[in-house]
Every structure is written in C-alpha cells, then in structure tokens.
Amino acid sequence: MKILLIMPHTNVKRSFFSKFSYPSLTLQQIAAITPREHAVEIVDERYETVNFNKNYDLIGISCLTYNSLRGYEISDVFRKQGVKVVFGGYHASLLPEEAKQHADSVVMGEAELTWPQLLKDLENGKLKPFYKADKLVEPELIPPARHDIGIYTYMEAIQASRGCPTGCEFCAMQKVEGPRFRGRLVDHIINEMKTIKSKVIFFADASLTISPSYSKSLFREMSSLNKKLHCFGNINVLSRDDELLRISSEAGVYKWYMGVESISQENINQAGKRTNKVENYEKAIKKIRDHGMNVVGFFMFGFDNDTPDTFRETLKAMYEWDLDEVSFSIVTPYPGTRLFERLEKEGRITSYDWSRYAEGTVNFKPKKMTEKELFEGIREVAAEFYSVKNCLKRSFNPRNRGPIKSIMTFGGNLTMRSFYKREKLQI
Ligand code: SF4
Numbered sequence: 001m002k003i004l005l006i007m008p009h010t011n012v013k014r015s016f017f018s019k020f021s022y023p024s025l026t027l028q029q030i031a032a033i034t035p036r037e038h039a040v041e042i043v044d045e046r047y048e049t050v051n052f053n054k055n056y057d058l059i060g061i062s063c064l065t066y067n068s069l070r071g072y073e074i075s076d077v078f079r080k081q082g083v084k085v086v087f088g089g090y091h092a093s094l095l096p097e098e099a100k101q102h103a104d105s106v107v108m109g110e111a112e113l114t115w116p117q118l119l120k121d122l123e124n125g126k127l128k129p130f131y132k133a134d135k136l137v138e139p140e141l142i143p144p145a146r147h148d149i150g151i152y153t154y155m156e157a158i159q160a161s162r163g164c165p166t167g168c169e170f171c172a173m174q175k176v177e178g179p180r181f182r183g184r185l186v187d188h189i190i191n192e193m194k195t196i197k198s199k200v201i202f203f204a205d206a207s208l209t210i211s212p213s214y215s216k217s218l219f220r221e222m223s224s225l226n227k228k229l230h231c232f233g234n235i236n237v238l239s240r241d242d243e244l245l246r247i248s249s250e251a252g253v254y255k256w257y258m259g260v261e262s263i264s265q266e267n268i269n270q271a272g273k274r275t276n277k278v279e280n281y282e283k284a285i286k287k288i289r290d291h292g293m294n295v296v297g298f299f300m301f302g303f304d305n306d307t308p309d310t311f312r313e314t315l316k317a318m319y320e321w322d323l324d325e326v327s328f329s330i331v332t333p334y335p336g337t338r339l340f341e342r343l344e345k346e347g348r349i350t351s352y353d354w355s356r357y358a359e360g361t362v363n364f365k366p367k368k369m370t371e372k373e374l375f376e377g378i379r380e381v382a383a384e385f386y387s388v389k390n391c392l393k394r395s396f397n398p399r400n401r402g403p404i405k406s407i408m409t410f411g412g413n414l415t416m417r418s419f420y421k422r423e424k425l426q427i
Helices: 016-020 025-032 068-080 090-094 096-100 115-123 173-177 186-194 212-225 235-239 242-251 265-271 278-290 310-320 338-345 371-385 388-395 403-424
Strands: 002-007 039-044 058-062 084-088 105-108 130-132 155-158 200-203 228-233 253-261 294-301 325-330
Touching: 002 025, 025 039, 025 058, 025 155, 058 068, 068 084, 068 090, 068 096, 084 090, 090 096, 090 105, 090 173, 096 105, 105 115, 115 130, 155 186, 186 212, 212 242, 228 235, 228 242, 235 242, 235 253, 235 278, 242 253, 253 265, 253 278, 265 278, 278 294, 294 310, 294 371, 294 403, 310 371, 325 371, 325 403, 388 403
Parallel strands: 002 039, 002 058, 058 084, 084 105, 105 130, 155 200, 200 228, 228 253, 253 294, 294 325
Antiparallel strands: none
C-alpha cells in the first residue's frame, strides 16, 4: 500500500527559525512499525504541504488537541476521495468517539501492538473502527524511528523511554503512556542515534531523571557520539545528583528543559507535581549551569493562586535565577486530564474549540484574575523576556564562558522569540 502519515498544523507561518525545531518523531515511529512492503511518506505540516492530488491507499493522521480540527479537515478531504483515514495520537486516544466521526478507524494509545494488525485488516477488507492494545508495549519492542524519511532539520528527536510516575493534574501523559517508567535498551538507543544526521538531538521523554541509574548508563555510552543533546529533567532530582550532572555534561547534554511551572509552591502542590520544591530552584539552576549546561525553564500562568502580580514576580525570579531560556504557556484544560474534569465540574471551562488549545489562549475562568489579565499578562512577560536587548544581555554575559556558547545561547533565544512572535503568543 501507499501510506501517507501526516502531522497537521494550523496557521503555518514558516520562517528561517522553523528549521531549528525538530520534525514529528511520532510519524517516524509509526513509519518504523510499518512493514517494509508498504511505501511510506510523511508530511509534517510545519515544514511541508499535503498534496491532496496524489494517490494513497491509507492516510494516518496523528494529532494533539490544538491541531485536531485541522486533522479532521484533512481527513474529510481524503475521505471524500474514497481514501481510508486512520487517526491516532493523544487527542484521538483521549476522545476516540470524536475522532471516529472523521475517520475509518482510530488507534488508541501506543501503536506498536496494533498498527501492524490494522494494516493487515485493511488489506483483507476487515478494518475495525477502533484499535486499542490490551497492554503497554515493552520497551525492547520499540524499534528505532525512521530518521531516513522526512525533511532535514537542524535538530531531530529520539525517545529513550515512555511513562511518567508523577501524573500532574494538567498533563495527559499518564493516560496514554501509563505511570510505569519503561526505558528502551541502551544499545538500541545508541544505534538509533547513529542513524541521525543532525548534530543536535532532542530527547522526547517525560524526563530523563525518573530513573537516574538508567540515565547514567545511557549517558555513559553517548559521549563518543559527539552530539549536542536537549533533555527534559526534574530540577530537584538533577541538582542533588552530582554524578548525573557530570555524566550528562560529558555525554553532550547542552540544554536541560525543566518543568519549573510556577514560583508558587501552592500552585505546584495543587498541580500534583510533588517532585518540585520552589525554595531549591535558584541553587539548583546555578548548580546545573556550573556544570556547563543551559537551563530552560517551562512556566505556566493561570494556576488558581496566580494573581495579576504573578507576572512581574515571575519575571523577577526568571532574571534572579539566571535562566538561559524560558517557555511560557497558559494553563490549558486538555481533555483527558484531571484539570479538565475539575474545571468542568466547577463550570469554569469557557471554550471547547480545540483550535484554541495551543496554550496561548485562555479557555477557562482563572480564579484570581480576569481572562483578559491572564491573556495580556503572559504576552507582556514574553515580550520583555525575549526583547532583543534582553536576549543579547543573557547570551553574551561572561558566565556563558566563551563565544561559541554565547552564540548558541543567543540562537536559542532568537528561536524562542521568533516562535512566540510568530505563532504561540504573537507578542
Ligand atoms: S508534566 Fe511532566 S512530570 Fe508531570 S505528568 Fe506530565 S510528563 Fe510527568
């Protein structure tokens, strides 16, 4: 069969900086579990355009909530032409009945145990409406993603593990990947990394600090690959493990992404991120940076204890903590999360238009500020943090040790600035 796998995207505004992101790993993973007798193409709409005039036997669409409506739009066009369409990904897994209205079949959860059977069923004219594995896939059965198809970008993604034991209120990961940490075999990951042409690799894991011993054994094998690595990790776990800091730095980790979330411990406790302790943040960030690695803090605004003053206070903390980059989001009640259930019960969800669920728009009534204050507050913080002057000041600060690292930090800042200006917040 000729199979096209699509990652939809809305309001595509491609720019020079688009190439500094990474192409959809999910599509490369689905391509990897597709038997080689089928011809597979992938289109990530952030970089490429779907050709509706080409002949395909099957379209597979993977989407999150924000791009689900675009996915349905694409699906409706292909289905009118008589082409079969299958949906998968987080949104379809959590709202399968909704996705089914636009698809011939829906894959719920991880696809490794169901996709090959779906293809056989389709060839035999016996496609089922839903496919859901009765267990999570064992990590040694996850094959290397197909990095040989799709476009070339500055950075590519890989996944070392699945699952997250934390289960934050606002995150749907546990519902799809489960609470059990499942690390792939180290040699499988190293071999996959060798197939990646990009110098920079992003680890699309919940966190590479859930099992420090696993991560250490993985990082030890990586140093000879000479790659620059970006990983998610927990700020408190990382900062108290000197060995992990040293080994990760030697492995080539250049950026740690940290889900800092909020400067209020009350907010963090309510979100159920019990691993985070705000009082330790400043010291922890300094320690990670002292090992020569950059820290990117992920913040959300709109938690129940946030007030109009939170924006300025958070900005002040971002400067004091000396963060190299920051990611900003508005708290978003994604379907399938405990946050969605709670806010729905409290009658606080104001929009079910999924195209607004890209974390730059307010879709609920905040508790201690107005929707307008939240909408404007985050834009002001992003505009100030990513003003050209501040990007320069942060990047060319002597603490960045040398011109190469300063230039790389500046590049990272400009990419983030462009993302917020262009797409997420339109600052
Ligand atoms: S936000 Fe991070 S730590 Fe929390 S459940 Fe999701 S992946 Fe796990």
